[in-house]
Amino acid sequence: GEDVEQSLFLSVREGDSSVINCTYTDSSSTYLYWYKQEPGAGLQLLTYIFSNMDMKQDQRLTVLLNKKDKHLSLRIADTQTGDSAIYFCAEIQAGGYNKLIFGAGTRLAVHP
Amino acid sequence: DSGVTQTPKHLITATGQRVTLRCSPRSGDLSVYWYQQSLDQGLQFLIQYYNGEERAKGNILERFSAQQFPDLHSELNLSSLELGDSALYFCASSVETGGGRYTFGSGTRLTVV
Numbered sequence: 001g002e003d004v005e006q007s008l009f010l011s012v013r014e015g016d017s018s019v020i021n022c023t024y025t026d027s028s029s030t031y032l033y034w035y036k037q038e039p040g041a042g043l044q045l046l047t048y049i050f051s052n053m054d055m056k057q058d059q060r061l062t063v064l065l066n067k068k069d070k071h072l073s074l075r076i077a078d079t080q081t082g083d084s085a086i087y088f089c090a091e092i093q094a095g096g097y098n099k100l101i102f103g104a105g106t107r108l109a110v111h112p
Numbered sequence: 113d114s115g116v117t118q119t120p121k122h123l124i125t126a127t128g129q130r131v132t133l134r135c136s137p138r139s140g141d142l143s144v145y146w147y148q149q150s151l152d153q154g155l156q157f158l159i160q161y162y163n164g165e166e167r168a169k170g171n172i173l174e175r176f177s178a179q180q181f182p183d184l185h186s187e188l189n190l191s192s193l194e195l196g197d198s199a200l201y202f203c204a205s206s207v208e209t210g211g212g213r214y215t216f217g218s219g220t221r222l223t224v225v
Contacts, residue, residue: 031211042218043155043202044114048211088155092211098143098168099157100204100214 006089006103012110018076020106022089027070029091033100034063034074038085046074046087076108084110115139116217118203124223130191133220135203137184141215143167143206144186146178149219150199161186193224 004024012018024032030051035043049056049063049072056063062075076083086105093099115138125131137144146158148171157170161180172178175193180186190197204216 031214033214035216042114043204043216045213045215048213090155092214098145098160098162098211099170100145100147100155101157102155104154 004089004091004101004103006087006106008104009107010109012079012108014079014081014110014112016079018074018079018083018108018110020074020076020087020089020108022072022074022103024070024072024089024091024101026091026093026101027067029093031092032063032065032072033088033090033092034061034072035088035090036085037088037105043088079108079110081110081112084108114215114217116203116205116215118201118217118220120220121218122221122223124225125193127193127195127224129193129224130189131193131222133188133190133201133203133222135186135188135205135217137186137203137205138215141205141207142184143208144180144184145204145206145214146172146186146188147202147204147216148199149202155202158188190222195224198222198224 033048034046060077064073089103090100117136142163145160158172160168178188200219202219206214
């Protein structure tokens with residue numbers, strides 16, 4: 001079935017690295033996504049990775065994809081207070097459908 | 113600015129009423145998607161249009177309908193509103209049907225009283 005799972009909460013110290021993990025179920029997903037949502041705001045696309053890639057790096061963000069284990073992670077280097085938000089992992093449903101299946105979101109709290 | 117424009121940002125209306133939410137996709141994107149975000153259901157896919165035609169349907173109620181116009185903007189119509197329809201409604205767009213850059217607007221917060 002469709003299920004994307006994430007841990008609900010992560011707390012890190014400012015300046016440390018944050019790693020947010022996600023597991024997905026559809027092994028034929030073509031794209032996997034990370035979105036950031038700040039309180040009262042919309043969904044900001046942080047990055048996405050095509051399924052034939054293992055890693056993607058974009059400035060402070062590193063995405064790792066382990067297709068065998070259906071595991072996706074987002075690493076934020078030098079985490080800042082402005083990174084405090086909810087982070088959603090999503091997979092695109094394969095098989096001719098085009099919907100994103102979202103996880104419940106991981107709330108990242110950054111403290112001094 | 114994501115390039116996806118949604119109006120209005122906030123909407124308060126009474127039960128039984130009908131509202132229309134509007135979305136303009138990012139320039140060059142042909143696909144438009146509608147999602148609902150509620151506290152109990154999380155982010156749920158409602159419907160997708162590609163170049164004016166319906167392509168995929170999710171958990172969209174019969175009281176809800178959508179369309180995409182020739183200029184590619186889309187409208188989501190919600191009728192016979194109930195308290196449980198209160199949620200954040202997002203529009204997203206992408207250039208292709210199968211994924212790629214999938215960008216969301218800032219959403220319309222609907223409150224039904």
